Amino acid sequence: MESEYIALVHAVKEIYWMSSLFEYYDLLNYVNVPTVFSDSMSSIQFLRNDLENTKTKHMRIKYCMARDWFLKSYFVIEKIPTTHNTADIFTKWLPGDRIRALCEFIFINYYSD
Numbered sequence: 001m002e003s004e005y006i007a008l009v010h011a012v013k014e015i016y017w018m019s020s021l022f023e024y025y026d027l028l029n030y031v032n033v034p035t036v037f038s039d040s041m042s043s044i045q046f047l048r049n050d051l052e053n054t055k056t057k058h059m060r061i062k063y064c065m066a067r068d069w070f071l072k073s074y075f076v077i078e079k080i081p082t083t084h085n086t087a088d089i090f091t092k093w094l095p096g097d098r099i100r101a102l103c104e105f106i107f108i109n110y111y112s113d
Contacts, residue, residue, distance in 0.1 A: 004040035
């Protein structure tokens with residue numbers, strides 16, 4: 001859970017940086033609140049709820065800004081099924097049929113808009 005949560009925090013930091021860039025150029029009114037997708041339910045629950053135990057205390061201290069930004073509605077978090085998580089192509093070893101399925105999913109979503 002820790003590595004997924006840290007990855008989520010890094011994504012949120014990028015969103016915060018982009019939001020400040022949009023604000024600087026007075027474009028913030030033209031973009032929607034960003035949505036962060038995660039297939040790790042434990043990371044999502046850790047972000048949404050103020051749960052803490054001895055194994056997560058260091059994470060709460062070091063990465064508390066993500067929860068603060070979530071509570072301030074700087075971004076929205078949603079669960080994505082693992083079968084639709086296209087980031088897996090870049091982060092995990094996958095069998096060929098799984099890679100093909102994710103590539104087709106990206107291709108269909110890219111050209112359906």
